[in-house]
């Protein structure tokens with residue numbers, strides 16, 4: 001089929017050899033885009049709008065209708081926006097706020113100003129790395145239960161890795177946030193609700209580009225209203241139970257309540273708790289699930305990296321359950337995850353709105369401008385990374401230098417991901433627990449084409465078979 005250029009899909013590049021793998025990425029565009037082309041391409045995937053010139057460090061501006069858009073793609077200017085002038089650029093874009101507010105209310109991910117300032121220390125504290133000791137046993141249990149489930153599936157049935165990983169991480173986050181009392185039925189309602197909601201999210205708010213600084217309210221269809229009801233229904237019930245003292249001690253919700261997150265009227269208490277619980281649930285399960293899915297695809301195509309991974313797991317962990325202590329010693333496994341997050345950052349765009357006029361490098365920024373910082377572009381910049389499109393975990397091994405402002409899969413500065421350590425340790429623990437028991441074999445001829453609406457996912461979710469590793473194959 002011949003597509004008109006405006007929305008012709010970009011060719012996908014993927015190359016492999018005996019000792020290298022260049023995983024799939026869209027061939028950068030060779031021309032600048034007009035408005036209609038941006039809109040059409042962005043609707044398909046937010047990765048499909050970037051010409052070649054952005055795949056190196058640069059700062060650039062253009063207009064979409066009446067709105068100035070500034071692309072900030074150098075480590076130095078990322079630092080300026082995210083740290084030096086964070087107060088002016090902490091606000092998420094109206095598209096993102098409008099798209100997520102019906103579900104997350106004033107939850108941390110999309111709040112700013114006083115609300116954010118008041119809640120960030122509390123949320124950051126309840127999911128702080130210090131608490132990983134409390135959460136890790138749940139992670140180990142859920143990962144081990146997945147080993148059993150995969151054993152039962154057997155090697156002949158095809159599964160979709162993204163769904164498998166979403167089930168795994170949603171179970172971990174729901175048990176840590178709500179406590180194990182949530183129950184399978186309620187957990188699957190929450191997961192289904194989040195998935196349905198995200199499918200309907202459109203990140204383009206026309207009103208904002210026409211000049212309305214707060215964007216236009218979005219209209220929710222029946223499907224998304226139902227999705228919100230599903231999530232809120234379950235979360236409200238759990239919050240109520242916890243507030244009445246019936247919740248599980250030690251869950252994140254319990255910690256939030258004990259730390260008096262919701263001081264004030266009862267109604268506000270419950271709403272604030274619901275928003276923060278829903279935020280942690282959403283921010284914390286989808287991201288880790290996509291990271292793990294990409295890691296499986298990369299390992300399946302890079303046998304030398306997988307071999308080293310298995311050797312490391314065997315020497316550090318043997319056959320014993322994998323907990324936090326082992327996670328700290330699995331250096332190659334960590335490097336594989338870090339490299340996965342470089343190539344496929346689950347949150348590939350960090351859009352901000354300038355509160356006031358500012359100056360970023362040579363660009364005079366207007367009040368209300370859309371500022372785009374993109375881990376996707378920055379982490380593939382050809383002048384910042386050697387062989388930027390190669391899968392090469394060794395760049396994250398000890399002794400190697402990585403510029404912290406060129407590698408930002410968790411963002412950087414005061415708004416850095418509050419669950420960074422949770423997400424990293426969880427990914428390593430789950431990958432190691434499952435990889436030593438199973439080889440994931442993607443469907444023949446399947447290629448994981450990356451695309452992005454809210455998060456960066458592999459199209460088709462990586463259909464694969466789970467091949468048990470025999471004791472011999474492990475060696």
Ligand code: HEM
Pocket residue numbers: 108109110120123127279280283284285287288291341345346347349350351408409410411414415416417418419420422423424427
């Ligand atoms: C590999 C896994 C993860 C990745 C790549 C990731 C990435 C990110 C990024 C990029 C942001 C900032 C977005 C922005 O500034 O626009 C963020 C924020 C956040 N993340 Fe994560 N995340 C991960 C896992 C988690 C987990 C497991 C949790 C919770 C347990 C979590 C909780 C949060 C919260 C609460 C925020 C909002 C922080 C704030 O605005 O102050 N994340 N995450």
